[in-house]
Amino acid sequence: NAGVTQTPKFQVLKTGQSMTLQCAQDMNHEYMSWYRQDPGMGLRLIHYSVGAGITDQGEVPNGYNVSRSTTEDFPLRLLSAAPSQTSVYFCASSFGQGYYGYTFGSGTRLTVV
Amino acid sequence: GENVEQHPSTLSVQEGDSAVIKCTYSDSASNYFPWYKQELGKGPQLIIDIRSNVGEKKDQRIAVTLNKTAKHFSLHITETQPEDSAVYFCAARETGGFKTIFGAGTRLFVKA
Numbered sequence: 001n002a003g004v005t006q007t008p009k010f011q012v013l014k015t016g017q018s019m020t021l022q023c024a025q026d027m028n029h030e031y032m033s034w035y036r037q038d039p040g041m042g043l044r045l046i047h048y049s050v051g052a053g054i055t056d057q058g059e060v061p062n063g064y065n066v067s068r069s070t071t072e073d074f075p076l077r078l079l080s081a082a083p084s085q086t087s088v089y090f091c092a093s094s095f096g097q098g099y100y101g102y103t104f105g106s107g108t109r110l111t112v113v
Numbered sequence: 114g115e116n117v118e119q120h121p122s123t124l125s126v127q128e129g130d131s132a133v134i135k136c137t138y139s140d141s142a143s144n145y146f147p148w149y150k151q152e153l154g155k156g157p158q159l160i161i162d163i164r165s166n167v168g169e170k171k172d173q174r175i176a177v178t179l180n181k182t183a184k185h186f187s188l189h190i191t192e193t194q195p196e197d198s199a200v201y202f203c204a205a206r207e208t209g210g211f212k213t214i215f216g217a218g219t220r221l222f223v224k225a
Binding site: 004031033035040041042043044045048050056058059090092099101102103104105106107 | 122145147154155158159164216
């Protein structure tokens, strides 16, 4: 099925561990973004990409890295997990310039203990 | 940068009544305003959007209005049904921009 695929769906990490959240889309979308969702705070932008090889920081980028080597994939790396990174993470994609909304993945629920 | 405020945070209505959710934005350069619905355990889903050169848009029971001068936009749901119960997010994106900034969300309860 066409859409945005995120893996894993659930993850528990210990403080200081690193991991990569995977995101892939098969709609040939130019734009991809990572958001985190915390209670009462909506969706906050972590990093975004406007095409392969191009990434930039969002509202809350500290502690996260991204890369975009292909149009389809946009992984999010946690360098050294902290309890403050406990959250639900969503990857989203859209067509490029113009009036296009996002297609979201189903999310990754991350707990850092 | 852009800041989007959304009210109320929680809204409870009787089935069949109307529901209104309001958002304000800070950046006058924003020109695209999507609304998303998020059901429990799922990612947000686009339900309606509006461009800055349009004052109102309607799609069946949902409508969105935009007041550029006051920098606020609203979602209206008429004849609410239990399946409308969800969290709703407004968002704003600037002209030629790449960032979409979201409001904090409104949890809508529709009582049967």
